[in-house]
Amino acid sequence: MSLENQTKLAIYRHFAETGQRPSLQTVAERVGSDVSSVRDAYSRLRAQRVLALEPDGESIRMAPPFSGVPTQHIVIVDGTSFFANCGWDSFGIPAALHRPGRVHSRCEQSGETLDLEISEEGPLPCDWLFHCLVPAAKWWDDIVFT
Amino acid sequence: MLFFRSEERVREWCGQHDYPMRPLVTMDQLWALATTWYSTRLQEDSRRPQPDEMRSIFAGLGLRDGFWDPQSDRFG
Numbered sequence: 531m532s533l534e535n536q537t538k539l540a541i542y543r544h545f546a547e548t549g550q551r552p553s554l555q556t557v558a559e560r561v562g563s564d565v566s567s568v569r570d571a572y573s574r575l576r577a578q579r580v581l582a583l584e585p586d587g588e589s590i591r592m593a594p595p596f597s598g599v600p601t602q603h604i605v606i607v608d609g610t611s612f613f614a615n616c617g618w619d620s621f622g623i624p625a626a627l628h629r630p631g632r633v634h635s636r637c638e639q640s641g642e643t644l645d646l647e648i649s650e651e652g653p654l655p656c657d658w659l660f661h662c663l664v665p666a667a668k669w670w671d672d673i674v675f676t
Numbered sequence: 677m678l679f680f681r682s683e684e685r686v687r688e689w690c691g692q693h694d695y696p697m698r699p700l701v702t703m704d705q706l707w708a709l710a711t712t713w714y715s716t717r718l719q720e721d722s723r724r725p726q727p728d729e730m731r732s733i734f735a736g737l738g739l740r741d742g743f744w745d746p747q748s749d750r751f752g
Contacts, residue, residue, distance in 0.1 A: 531720065535720060538722075539718070539720060542717060542718050543718060546718055578723070578724065579724055580723075580724055594713075594714075594717075595710070595713075595714050595717070615677075616677030616678065617677050617678055617679045617706065618677050618706060618709060618710060618713075619677075619710075619714075621706050621707050621709075621710035622710040622713060622714035622717075623714075624710075625707075625710040625711040625713075625714045625715050626714040626715065626717045626718055627718070628715070635679050636679065637679060637680050637681040637685055638678040638679065638680060638685075638689055639680060639681070639685040639686070639688050639689040639692075640681055640685055642681050644679050646703075648707075652704065652707040652711075653703045653704070653706075653707055656703045657682075657703075658679055658680065658681055658682075658703060659679070659680050659681075659682065659683060659686060659700045659701065659702065659703075660677065660678070660679060660680075660700070660701040660702075660703070660705075660706045661677075661678055661679075661680055661686045661689075661697075661698055661700060661701070662677045662698055662701070663677075663678075663695055663696075663698060664677075665698075665742075665743045665744075665745075666730065666734075666743065666744050666745060666746045667745060667746050667747055669746075676677065
């Protein structure tokens with residue numbers, strides 16, 4: 531397997547196991563490579579749109595659906611708490627883990643709390659809505675805003 | 677990419693921020709998108725859907741508006 535793929539899996543599996551972003555050093559140790567090579571792999575993963583980095587070029591802001599920083603979208607799966615990047619990604623975490631979970635978020639306009647159970651077959655009946663402001667062709671122009 | 681309690685709350689939010697109102701997505705449609713995008717994300721051979729696949733996924737869920745076209749230049 532390429533270092534790029536090993537790096538991607540190491541990042542995602544760390545998130546899945548801990549709910550937290552791994553450091554560059556942790557990923558390098560996990561794949562048995564040096565920090566410089568792993569940093570280069572990060573750049574290639576960014577180009578593939580599976581990773582978004584902080585301005586320092588090594589702290590993980592997003593490994594969708596996981597967020598490396600706290601957000602308003604919190605997902606609980608098997609007792610572990612995860613931050614999601616957006617509403618879509620809050621559903622993406624139980625989907626990626628293939629486990630039931632619970633999504634805690636809010637209505638962006640009223641502030642009303644969303645507390646939604648997700649079974650392995652999907653969300654329980656719920657009439658809330660999801661709204662995406664940025665058109666699909668522009669999502670990665672500024673993925674944090676999106 | 678946010679949650680709203682109702683269409684009326686979306687309309688209020690867009691109006692207050694002078695944002696255009698976009699197509700709305702139900703929770704069931706969102707689950708379908710989430711599973712399509714992410715169910716293989718922790719696997720070795722996972723990859724993000726390519727533009728043609730994205731169009732097909734969105735169309736399959738009834739999201740046919742150009743807004744969902746990953747290569748559209750209709751939207752600023």
